[in-house]
Amino acid sequence: MIRTLLFIITIMLGWINIPAQAYLSPSAQNLWPVMSQNFDIPASYIDKSDVQQQIDWDLRNRKYIQRLTVNAKPYLYYVFQETKKYHVPAELALLPMIESGYVPDGDSRAGAQGLWQLMPSTAYTYGVKMNYFYDGRRSTTVSTKVALHFLSYLYQMFDHNWLLALAAYDAGPGPVLEAIKYNQAHGRPTDFWALQLPKETEAYVPKLLALATIIQHPHAYGIQLARVPDKAVTTTVKINKEMNINTIAHLAHTSVNTVQKLNPALNHDVTPPHQIITVVLPAGKKQTFDKHLAAHKAIEKEYSHTHYIVKSGDNLWVIAHRFGDTETQLEQWNHINLNTPLRIGEQLQVSNKIVTPPAKKKITSITHVVATAKKKITTVAHITHVVPVKHIVFSKQTKKTIASNEHLYIVKPGDNLHQLAAEFNTTTYYIIEHNHLKTTDLSIGEHLELPNA
Known part of the structure; x- marks a missing residue:
């Protein structure tokens, strides 16, 4: 007393x-x-x-x-x-x-995890997901709900x-x-x-x-407490498919380190496939993420695949240009090569997008026409028939200041946004936004600023 x-x-x-x-x-x-x-x-x-x-x-x-x-x-x-x-x-x-x-x-040595140190048995009882990709015990949102529910039960x-x-x-x-x-x-x-x-x-x-x-x-x-704002400092979004944290950071306009710190439930640098999870982002980033995710999905849809039935007169070059693909892509997707004869009625995997007929293509020099003719085992006359000489334009390049973590990339035959995003560990949306592209179609010889691989 x-x-x-x-x-x-x-x-x-x-x-x-x-x-x-x-x-x-x-x-x-x-x-x-x-x-x-x-x-x-x-x-x-x-x-x-x-x-x-x-x-x-x-x-x-x-x-x-x-x-x-x-x-x-x-x-x-x-x-x-x-x-x-x-x-x-x-x-x-x-x-x-x-x-x-x-x-x-x-x-802990006993196997508990997360803010609330949930044991696997308790987490399992409350339906917490624990797998190769994800451990919900380390999710702030999931573990807090489970812990408070369990404490209420006790x-x-x-x-x-x-x-x-x-x-x-x-x-x-x-x-x-x-x-x-x-x-x-x-x-x-x-x-x-x-x-x-x-x-x-x-x-x-x-x-x-x-x-x-x-x-x-x-x-x-006489204790000094660190000031904690009386307002939300984080927000959440739902993700229902596999997505790299680099992509999440790009879409939310935040850093990869921030995404990693706020989402320790992720065992690797990707979200789980076929599982809905809550991803934590800094406050104010939900609208940014949702807006850019919608654009990202539109681009992904453009590069999704469908099946095409081979018709009379078709060859790989014709089919590739009809769907905005390259012959190399068709070879990879369908496990065939240029020497494989196509059969009428055969199904081929192609991009699920609508492509306008080729009009103006930027070609850096007339020698490129000759080189392309040799590579495609065709003739200059055939190429200039498909792309008339009056439509061949020489790209005008300007010197640009490139950030230290980026480099200037020149678009080559066969390049597309999806392939470049995978090669340089970025997203198609980032390439379009960062380079102010007006279309998803790339022109040979076009200059793009891309992250260093």
Whole structure:
């Protein structure tokens, strides 16, 4: 009781020098005081010796507390909003500090993963996806929903007692139930403080209560908390197919490193095929991503494949130019070569796009016409019949300043956006946008700025 009175006096004295920002106001720009208003676990527990010892330890390790508040910054607002949706105490938003130090890719020797250190068995029970591409336990959104759902279940199991629910979250329900039965059989109290539990669990609950007390009254304890905005600092988008994180970063106009940091659930640099996942992006990037994804899909659709039935008079050159493909592409897609005779009625895989008849083609020199004739085993006369001489234009090149991580690429026969994007580890949308292209058709001799391979 004496320690409680001293604590209250300390807080009252601390209020004298508290700046306006620290008062518990819903309109405050800093999340900590706003969140503290929703703390719901009784403050009377701070008089317990285990809690006081943990507070003393925290105050001797101020840099540790500071680091926890810094780590929490990208995730805390979202987690706090989820505690309100689940109608659970806001103190639970601090639990990842105990579990993982608010590091979403943290793991344990026991096999737990993520902010909430979910075990595989718990994750499996709640339908969390864990596979070669993806581990939902490391997803901020997935793991938070599962953890709060599980904590709510434990709260019901232990007769609406949050301390017992927290103990069960750490040790599992079994050891807590056994400890309660043992005390009941020996006529002892069955509250958390009276139970014989694993030492880690006995320290687990006081750690959370001590952190909540310090965070609720930082000035009374002389603790500097890293400012966390009282607003969303991230947003989410749904992706339902395999997509490289480089593509995601391009479409969202953010960095690859940012995408990686916000999405530790991805085991590799691609999203899972045939699985819908939530991808986290910086706040304000959802609209940018959605807009550019729509354009990206349109380009991908243009380069998707369909089947063509060979007709009389067809050959690879004619079919390739009809669908805007190259003879090399048709060879690769259909496992044939130029010497393979085509049969009427045969099915060939071609690009699924509408191509206007070839009109103006940029050719760097007349020698290119001759070279093309030799390569295609045809004649200059045949080429100039398909592309009349009056339509042969010589591209005008201008000197451009190229970024250090890019180079100037000259379009060659057979090149297309899809192939160049794959070769230089970028996206078709990026090439079009970066080079201000008006069409997806490339002209021989055209200059493109492309990333260094």
